[in-house]
Amino acid sequence: MALVAALVAVVLLAVPLALVIRASLFADERGELEREALAAVVRVSPQFAAGDAVELPAAQDAELLGVYDTAWRLHWGTGPAVADATVRRAATGKVAQQQSAGEIVVAVPVSDAERVIGVVRASTDTGEVWQRILLAWLALAAVALSALGVALLVARHQARALTRPLEALATTAAKVTDGDLTARATASGIAEIDQVGATHNDMVERLGGLLRHEREFATNASHQLRTPLTGLQLGLETALSTPGADLTAATREALEQSRYLQHTIDEVLRLARSEASSPGGPAVRAVGEVLKQAERRWHGPLAQDGRRLTVAPEPGTARLGVPGRTSNQILDVLLDNAHRHGHGTVRVTIRELGGVIALDVEDEGTLTLDPTSLFSRGTTTGQGSGIGLALAREMAAAADGRLDLTRGRPTTFTLLLPHQGEEPGAAS
Template identity: 45%
Template sequence: MRRRITSLTVLAALVATMLFALPLGLAVWQYYHDDAKGDLERAADAVALVVAPDLNAGRTPVLPPLGEEDDEAEGDVGVYAPDGRLLAGHGPAVAGPVELQAAKATADVVIGLEGDEIALAVPVVSGARVTGVVRAALPESVLPLRIVLTWLAMVGLAGATTGVSWLLARRFTTRLVRPLEDLAAAAGRLGDGDFTARSPRAGIAEIDRVGETLDATAARIGETLERERAFSAEASHQLRTPLTGLRLQLEAALETPSADPYAAIRAGIASADRLERTIEDLLSLGRERRAPRAELNLGALLEEVRQAGEALLKPQGRALRIVREDPPPAHVAAAAVRQVLGVLLDNAVTHGRGTVTVVARDAGDALAIDVADEGPDLGETDPFATAPAGHGIGLRLARGLAEAEGGRLRLSRPGPPTFTLLLPAAEPPAPA
């Protein structure tokens, strides 16, 4: 990319130089020809003013002495009679066509090529009579030399300009490409799994916007993976509830050999089904995005809670009570609510005492589900904090699931411990 940008910059400089050089070269050619004509005309007019009195009086004119600089600038100057004889100065002994044409007094100035010289003739007149002709000439080789030297200087200047363009292109290309290389390196680290990789800012708005987008993408991917890792760790804790129920049922069957083994087997199969449903719920909740939800079947959900709660509490000699106080409908994921209530039920079984009460009620614009037990007062303890023994992992997962459904999970009363799940109630249908 560096070479391509540099080549394009140099090519653009060359094209621009050529576009200006061609008309400028023609202008130089025209300038030197006009300048040579002006110099010859000034020299001829100056001499004509000096020799006019002698020519008009019929005397042989005497040219004034010329300085070295004037001689080089004006070239050869000669004075001719109307019949073409050289009277004074430098020039051919016989007048050429330029001088003869000037002698006819048809034009004030006559210019043309004579051999290898550029000649300019000015007539000297007295009234209507031509008394002489002043001729000024320059070697024709002088003009091409001057033009070529000027063109060479222009070529040198164009080369210097192209070189400066090349240097500037390399400098700005380095400044432009280095941020892109840094972006590529950051993208490579991101592809290798380093989601802390960030691209430096280059001070170029377009490149910085790409860097900001890449940084935001890396941050989102890192946060997503972190959430998935945390979710996996917490979900493994969540599987404890159905496993605990299955273990208690099997232990109770072993301790009472006189009991019906088929009942224990059926209860174990039911617990295994709940375990399978828990796994499916966790996988589904870990993958799915937020989407429109169907209305929650609260009756079926509470029945599942009753079955799971009795399997856990009955071996401990404890009871489960479920109360419905005209709860409103809600559009939430049944899997999420099932897992939240499973966490609260497991928490009441593991850390609580006595009867566990589940109340579904109307809380204004929300569906509230309270889970309470007769355990000791929690006081100022934060049940959602993860303790060294692992307590609070399931509650933290339950809170995350509730918030993902637009709801809240909080400790509504520390004594006796009561947790309340608040879910947004469905809006009533608009009247026809």
């Protein structure tokens, strides 16, 4: 496009300029002939009509000079024997010019006492003029071609400057299509292309976030559902295999477990959508009730391994409200972690710290992992998936809380949650 624009500009400039050169060179030649004729006129004496000889100046190459009398006959010099139309027009007392296909003619009258006594005729062949015109046109064409050459180089450079970042952007898009969500478009220095690249990077970033949320939802759900599903299956199998078992009680327990499974799914979905629990809403539960539910779920599994679970809330803290489902899920992660990786008695304590509830989960084990990477996904001693603590911290952050390791020996995790006031009717 740049080359076509340059070509149009050169043509629009060169064609008129070529016509101007042609007209200018012909005008110069006519002017030169007129000067030659005037120089000859001053050599013609008043006795010219009486037959006085005329000494004409030396003419330029290819130029012809001739003197005609009033009878239209050539007396001296070179020219047609009988005066032509140009000489006849000059006889009226004015300079006459004529340009034909092969000749340029200028005729200048010779006057004496305000009377025309003769005419000087100067002529030349147009071939020499056309040679000069062609040489000028060749020079003009050379300049035009040079300009087009420069335009071509600039256009190629500009085209590469534009296509190179576009090719790089296409390559990046192809990598993303092949599944490489780490591919990012780099800056090119061209504002419009950089804007497209930035939009592309934002799109890939969001796409990667959506895929990451989907993968994390699947892993979080499988991690959180594994333990309650196992407990539900064991309870039902025990009720079926035990003669005289209370099936009604087993059914109630199974219903409670299924409700807890539903709450687990809801909580994991809420975390995947980054929706925080609304303060004071139906999700708020008394922390004492949350601890009782956790004790019912984990007393049996710990007792099977010969370990104790103790719950010790400080006086006046049991009625304080916390996000019930979030607290249950985090406590399950911490108690499961203590069950799998800890030793001895597991203690859960509650403290009130000026508007914040602190839940401490402590066992008699010793931390063997690097505390700096403890809450990173995939960090494990080889006996787990490495998801639980990272998931618990994310849930705590979604509830405007915080989960930290407060001691490595004995291993103690502390969950800080803003309490939502006291739950009426809750056990103290």
